[in-house]
Amino acid sequence: MRNVYTVAQVNAYIKNMFTQDYMLQSVMVRGEVSNCKYHSSGHIYFTLKDAKGTIACVMFASNRKGLGFQLAEGQQVVVDGSIDVYERDGKYQLYAREITRDGAGALYERYERLKRELEERGMFAPEYKRPIPKYSKTLGVVTAATGAAVRDIINIARRRNPYVQIILYPAIVQGEAAAPSIVNGIRAMERIGVDVLIVGRGGGSIEDLWAFNEEIVAQAVFDCPIPVISAVGHETDFTITDFVADLRAPTPSAAAELAVCDWKQLQEKMAGYASDLQGLCLHRIERQRGRAEQLATRLRYLSPVNVIRTKKTQALLLEEHLQNAMEKCLDTSRHRLALYVEKLKGLSPLDKLNQGYAYAADSTGATLTSVDQVSVGDSFSVCLRDGRISGKVTGREHQNR
Numbered sequence: 352m353r354n355v356y357t358v359a360q361v362n363a364y365i366k367n368m369f370t371q372d373y374m375l376q377s378v379m380v381r382g383e384v385s386n387c388k389y390h391s392s393g394h395i396y397f398t399l400k401d402a403k404g405t406i407a408c409v410m411f412a413s414n415r416k417g418l419g420f421q422l423a424e425g426q427q428v429v430v431d432g433s434i435d436v437y438e439r440d441g442k443y444q445l446y447a448r449e450i451t452r453d454g455a456g457a458l459y460e461r462y463e464r465l466k467r468e469l470e471e472r473g474m475f476a477p478e479y480k481r482p483i484p485k486y487s488k489t490l491g492v493v494t495a496a497t498g499a500a501v502r503d504i505i506n507i508a509r510r511r512n513p514y515v516q517i518i519l520y521p522a523i524v525q526g527e528a529a530a531p532s533i534v535n536g537i538r539a540m541e542r543i544g545v546d547v548l549i550v551g552r553g554g555g556s557i558e559d560l561w562a563f564n565e566e567i568v569a570q571a572v573f574d575c576p577i578p579v580i581s582a583v584g585h586e587t588d589f590t591i592t593d594f595v596a597d598l599r600a601p602t603p604s605a606a607a608e609l610a611v612c613d614w615k616q617l618q619e620k621m622a623g624y625a626s627d628l629q630g631l632c633l634h635r636i637e638r639q640r641g642r643a644e645q646l647a648t649r650l651r652y653l654s655p656v657n658v659i660r661t662k663k664t665q666a667l668l669l670e671e672h673l674q675n676a677m678e679k680c681l682d683t684s685r686h687r688l689a690l691y692v693e694k695l696k697g698l699s700p701l702d703k704l705n706q707g708y709a710y711a712a713d714s715t716g717a718t719l720t721s722v723d724q725v726s727v728g729d730s731f732s733v734c735l736r737d738g739r740i741s742g743k744v745t746g747r748e749h750q751n752r
């Protein structure tokens with residue numbers, strides 16, 4: 352008698368067969384997404400299909416951190432995961448661990464490989480980054496001639512500074528001809544000699560943005576003598592050009608803000624600077640005026656004219672004191688001389704002679720003070736007030752004492 356199995360036993364047996372198959376535990380399946388549903392639990396349920404079949408798929412919430420885009424109907428994707436049986440329903444399905452857009456995986460590998468190579472060559476080094484000029488007069492833009500990116504750049508640049516000159520090179524930014532077109536645009540801006548250059552486009556898939564991951568574009572940006580702002584895609588999109596450029600802007604609009612100064616803010620800032628400068632100048636003038644007044648006061652006291660005037664005054668005072676001292680000295684000398692004169696008068700023989708006195712002298716002119724100095728017959732002379740009388744001694748007589 353043949354064995355009879357329950358549904359659960361059959362499903363368990365089939366599940367065990369799937370589990371033991373090594374290939375089914377790590378398989379990559381390419382197809383188109385359909386019936387995509389995001390469950391409130393965080394799981395994603397969808398069907399993967401191609402022209403000849405379909406397979407049910409699920410990505411649990413724990414694996415969603417590796418999903419870099421919003422899964423949607425009609426997308427061509429590659430699902431990396433395992434195929435297993437859900438025993439309760441007896442259905443097999445693909446349990447996704449990682450989902451990438453079809454073709455993006457190979458492109459991403461090329462992207463990472465070129466990124467590593469250029470980084471090793473030093474093209475991302477900060478010492479090669481040039482500063483973006485604050486007050487650029489000419490803005491070069493290499494992007495598509497139509498689209499939101501160029502409109503945003505032009506509108507924001509003109510709003511911030513209506514005097515800036517915008518030069519657009521209408522480049523092809525998608526497809527096989529995009530990379531050479533972007534390189535030609537960069538070189539054209541070099542010949543024109545703009546102050547700053549924006550290279551970019553709007554958002555898109557990795558395939559859409561791939562021209563900005565080409566080595567020839569990266570090399571042209573690196574070699575460009577003009578400061579380059581990269582503005583490719585949205586804030587979350589990164590391309591090789593972003594790493595090589597002197598500055599990366601998250602969006603084309605942000606690039607315009609970084610490249611062009613705000614004229615009104617600049618005017619307000621300059622007005623503030625002018626006010627501050629005027630205040631500082633007035634303060635400096637007042638301080639220097641006060642110092643000049645102090646120096647003028649000091650100069651009045653220390654100037655040669657004032658010193659000469661002071662010395663002249665002092666000399667006049669000294670001259671007056673000297674004259675007074677000389678007058679006093681002369682008066683004293685005159686008084687002393689008068690005393691000497693009076694004293695001399697009292698002692699002068701002439702004065703005595705004027706009073707009727709006379710004196711006698713011998714023949715030698717010696718004054719006779721005694722009768723014993725002469726003998727009878729000696730010559731003598733008598734001196735009077737107005738002359739001399741000569742005579743001889745005829746006799747001598749001593750006076751009784």
